[in-house]
Amino acid sequence: MYWKNLSDVSTQLEAKNYISTDAINMSVYLSAKLGKPLLIEGPPGVGKTEIAKVLAEIYDTELIRLQCYEGLSVEHAIYEWDYHRQLLALKLIEADSLSLTEKEGLIFDDKYLLRRPLLQSISQEKSPVLLLDELDRADEEFESFLLELLSDWQISIPEIGSIKAKTKPYVIITSNRTRELSEALRRRCMYLWLDYPTMEKEREIIKRKVPEINEALSHEICAFMQELRQMRLNKVPSIAETLDWAFALSGMHIEHLERSMVEDTLGIVLKDWKDIRTAQDSLSELFERVGVIQKLPA
Amino acid sequence: MIHRSLNIPDLIVTFCRYLRQHDYQLGATEERDALLSLADKDILRSEERFALCLKSQLCKSRRQITQFNLLYDQFWKEMDRATDSKIKDREEEKQEQAPRRPPPIQEIKDWLYNNESNDTYELAQESAISAKGTNKVHPDETELKEVFYLVNQVIQKIANRRSRRYEYTNKRGTIDIRKSIRKNLLSNDEIINLSRKVKKKNIKVVLLCDVSKSMDLYSRFFIQFMYAFKKLMHQSELFVFSTRLYHITEEISADTLSKSLEQITKKVDDWASGTRIGESLDHFVKDYSHRYLSSKTVIFMLSDGWDTGDPELISESMASIHKRAMKVIWLNPLMQNPEWKPEVLGMSAAMPYIDLLLPLHNVDSIRGLVRAKL
Secondary structure, three states, X not given: OOOOOHHHHHHHHHHOOOOOOHHHHHHHHHHHHHOOOXXXXXXXXXXXXXXXXXXHHHHOOOEEEEEOOOOOOHHHHOXXXXXXHHHHHHHHOOOOOOOHHHHHHHHOOHHHEXXXXXXXXXXXXXXXXXXXXXXXXXXXXXXXXXXXXXXXXXXXXOOOEEEEOOOOOXXXXXXXXXXXXXXXXXXXXXXXXXXXXXXXXXXXXXXXXXXOOOHHHHHHHHHXXXXXXXXXXXXXXXXXXXXXXHHHHHHXXXXXXXXXXXXXXXXXXXXXXXXXXXXXXXXXXXXXXXXXXXXXOO | OOOXXXXXXXXXXXXXXXXXXXXXXXXXXXXXXXXXXXXXXXXXXXXXXXXHHHHHHHOOOHHHHHHHHHHHHHHHHHHHHHOOOHHHHHHHHHHHOOOOOOOOHHHHHHHHOOOXXXXXXXXXXXXXXXXXXXXXXXXXHHHHHHHHHXXXXXXXXXXXHHHHOEEEEOOOOEEOHHHHHHHOHHHOOOOOOOOEEEEOOOOEEEEEXXXXXXXXXXXXXXXXXXXXXXXXOOOXXXXXXXXXXXXXXXXXXXXXHHHHHHHHHHHOOOOOOOOOHHHHHHHHHHHOHHHHOOOOEEEEEEOOOOOOOOHHHHHHHHHHHHHHOOEEEEEEHHHXXXXXXXXXXXXXXXXXXXXXXXXXXXXXXHHHXXXXXX
C-alpha cells in the first residue's frame, strides 16, 4: 500500500492543495488498504473528480478516465476491433496461400485491437488511477458488466481469450445521484458522500486556490455562498462557482461585497435565470444575514 | 436483545447485526473488511477514528451515512444496558406489548364496498362538477377482472411494443444487414461501413395517486387500477399522497386486494384529508426521483388538481419531473365532464409540464387510455 498511515493521507492531499476532511482521509486510506474501489457521491462541483486527479498525482501514475453517458457500450469502454484495417489486411492477404486458421490468426492480432479505457487500465505496468466519471449516466447493463470486472479483474475477448490484469488499478467511481446505483455495485465499493463544504473549509479552499484575495472579501464571499445554498434554488452553486467568483472579484480589486457589484456578477454564481431572479429579489435579506453593511446610495 | 462482549470481532458482528435491523445490507464481506481495517494500529488510536472507520466501511448510501452516528450512539447505549439485569429487559418487553390502536380497516372497507358515508356524498353534491352516476359500479370480481384486462392492454401499449422493435442507432448494437448493404452499394460488394440497430429498452412506470378528500369518490377505483398495474408490470413504483407522500409499492404487492388495502391503511395516516400536491411532489423529487426517474420512465399522475398548497411549488416540481422523465401523463377523473377546463390552481400550474392529459374515472374510461396515443 502507498500510504504509511492515516495522517499521511491528509498531509499529502493538502500538499497537493486538496483540502480534505476526516471522512475523505479515512475512505481514501481504507480503499487503498483493502484494494476496494471508492464510490463518491455528491452534488455537482464539490470536488469528486478532483480526488481522482490529485490521487493520480500523488501515486505518480497515469489517470485513465472513462466519462460515462447514456448508451455507453462495452465497445466504447473496453475494446473494439479495428474493422476497417482488418478488412484492408484481409484484402491484401487474399491471394496468399494461407490456411483459414492462419488468416484468422493474422487478423485477430493485437495490432488490430483498439484498447479502450477499461482494457487500458488493466494492462499497465504500474497501477493507474481509473476514474469512472458520472456512472449514474450509464445504463444499468453497463453497471452490471462492471461488477464482473471489479471482482475478477479480467476481461474476456472471444477471439483471443481472457486477458488478466497485470496490475490492479485504483478505481474511483463518481455519481451525481441522477439515478440510484445498484446495491451490488455499492457493496463492492467503499462509499463516500461529499457535501457542500463548511464555511471554514470553503475559506481555506479560496485561500489556497486564489492566494491574492483579500481576507475580508473571502470571508464575505463564503458567508454569502453559505446563505445562498440555504435558498430554494434549481441549481445550487458549489465550490467551482465560489472559486470563479472569488477570481473575478479579486481580479477587479474589490475589497467588499457591494450590492451593485453582486447584482452584476450574479451570473458567475447562478446558472439559471429563475435562480438569479430569486436571488435578486432577496438580495437585501441575504446581505443582512451575511452581515455586510451596505453603503447608502448617495 | 444485545449481549455484551468485549471481544472486537464479536462486537463488530453484533454491531452489523444491529445495523441490519435498520436496513443496512451487510454481509460477511463487509464484516471481514471492517475487521481487516480495524487491524490497523493507526485507526484504533482514537475513538473518533474507530467510529469513522466503521462508518466508511459499513455505509453504502447517503441515507445510511446520515443515520450512522445516531445508530452508533444508540448501539453503545444498548450495550451498556445489556450489562444490567435481565429483569429490566423483561419489563421492557412487557411494555412493548402494550395494546396498539387497531388500524381503521372498517373505514376503508366501507368505502371500498360502496357504503358511501354522508361526507363523501355531500362532497359530490357540492363539487362543481359532480361525478353523479359514474361511480356506482359494484366492486365485484368481474369488475376487478375487467380492470386487469384493460390495464394489461395499457401496459402492452406503453411497454412491450417498444421493446420488440429495432431502431437505427449510431451507438453499438446488432448489425443491420439490410441497411449496411444499401449503404455500401457503391463500394462494389465490399461492406465497409456498417449500420447498427438496437432494441428500445423496457419502460418503467411510476404512478402517483392523489387520495385526498376531493378524490374520495374515485380512490377505490384508483387503488384497483394501481393494484392491477403492480401485478401486471413488475417494474412499476407506486405512491399515494394527500398532505404527505407515501411510497406504497411494497404494501400494494400483497396477494389479494383486501390484504393490500389493509397494509396501505396501516401506512397512510391522512387518507382523505387535505391536498398538498406541491409539497408531495417536492418530496418525490427530493427523495425518490434519483432512484425512479430516468429517460425510460413514464409518470402517471392520478389527481383532480384541487390543491390547498403553493402552486409555485407544483410547477417547480412538475418541471423537474418533466425534465427527467420520458413522459408525464396526467389522469384526471373530473375530465369526464365535457364542460371541464383545467382552471383549478393546481391543474393550471402543472399544465405546461404535462405531455398528455386524459380522463380516468371508471373502468370504461381505461378503454380511452388504450385508444390514446400513449
